Amino acid sequence: EVQLVESGGGLVQPGGSLRLSCAASGFTFSNYWMHWVRLAPGTGLVWVSRIHSDGSITSHADSVKGRFTISRDNAKNTLYLQMNSLRAEDTAIYYCTRSGISPDFDYWGQGTLVTVSS
Amino acid sequence: DIVMTQSPDSLAVSLGERATIYCKPSQSVLCGSNNKNCLAWYQRKPGQPPKLIIYWASTRESGVPDRFSGSGSGTDFTLTISSLQAEDVAVYYCQQYYSIPFTFGQGTKLEIK
Numbered sequence: 001e002v003q004l005v006e007s008g009g010g011l012v013q014p015g016g017s018l019r020l021s022c023a024a025s026g027f028t029f030s031n032y033w034m035h036w037v038r039l040a041p042g043t044g045l046v047w048v049s050r051i052h053s054d055g056s057i058t059s060h061a062d063s064v065k066g067r068f069t070i071s072r073d074n075a076k077n078t079l080y081l082q083m084n085s086l087r088a089e090d091t092a093i094y095y096c097t098r099s100g101i102s103p104d105f106d107y108w109g110q111g112t113l114v115t116v117s118s
Numbered sequence: 119d120i121v122m123t124q125s126p127d128s129l130a131v132s133l134g135e136r137a138t139i140y141c142k143p144s145q146s147v148l149c150g151s152n153n154k155n156c157l158a159w160y161q162r163k164p165g166q167p168p169k170l171i172i173y174w175a176s177t178r179e180s181g182v183p184d185r186f187s188g189s190g191s192g193t194d195f196t197l198t199i200s201s202l203q204a205e206d207v208a209v210y211y212c213q214q215y216y217s218i219p220f221t222f223g224q225g226t227k228l229e230i231k
Contacts, residue, residue, distance in 0.1 A: 035220075037168075039162075044211070044222055044223075044224050044225050045160075045162075045168065045211055045213070045222040045225070046222070047219055047220040047221065047222070050218075050220075059218050059219075061219050062219070095167055095168070100170075100173075102173050102174055102177075102215075103156065103215040104158035104170055104173040104213070104215055105158070105160075105168070105170060105213075106170050106173075106179070108167035108168055108169070109167060110166075110167055111167055
């Protein structure tokens with residue numbers, strides 16, 4: 001059974017940093033593109049970042065470029081999102097998700113809540 | 119960026135009746151590599167992550183009831199629930215995976231009338 005379990009969310013002050021993790025199991029992690037997608041109140045779903053199966057290619061949304069970095073450790077079956085210079089508008093539930101054979105998002109974790117507030 | 123516009127924003131349908139949600143990308147999402155539309159539909163119930171229900175605009179994900187169907191091409195797409203059940207109450211999103219940044223519609227909230 002495919003499982004994606006996020007962790008690392010919490011309350012952080014504006015300008016602070018957090019590192020999210022996503023532990024994957026039930027599939028060959030190193031064969032898949034992985035993504036982070038966030039859900040903010042009143043904003044809907046927003047794609048944040050993606051990373052190639054071997055980590056060689058990454059992309060980020062303009063709203064987080066230069067502040068967020070996606071990475072992965074295929075030996076540990078874990079996806080990461082390093083978030084720096086956090087802003088109030090980054091407050092959201094962050095989901096780890098996988099691209100299937102087609103580039104849609106076929107499995108999602110339960111999400112981890114990030115709250116940026118003083 | 120491709121803007122995905124859904125309509126309506128909310129919809130109330132009686133049990134057993136048809137529900138139709140529309141999605142209009144700001145440009146074609148026809149993928150040249152396989153001549154398929156790079157569009158998916160997701161269902162999100164309260165307190166749960168989104169769930170993939172349709173991909174390639176019309177292919178039903180495994181395990182999704184056949185009352186759900188997707189259609190359309192180019193810049194006009196539709197998600198149809200042929201006979202609404204109580205468990206279908208959710209917010210539905212369309213999404214394009216034609217180009218980065220991948221973008222979602224604003225969501226359509228489906229309720230029981």
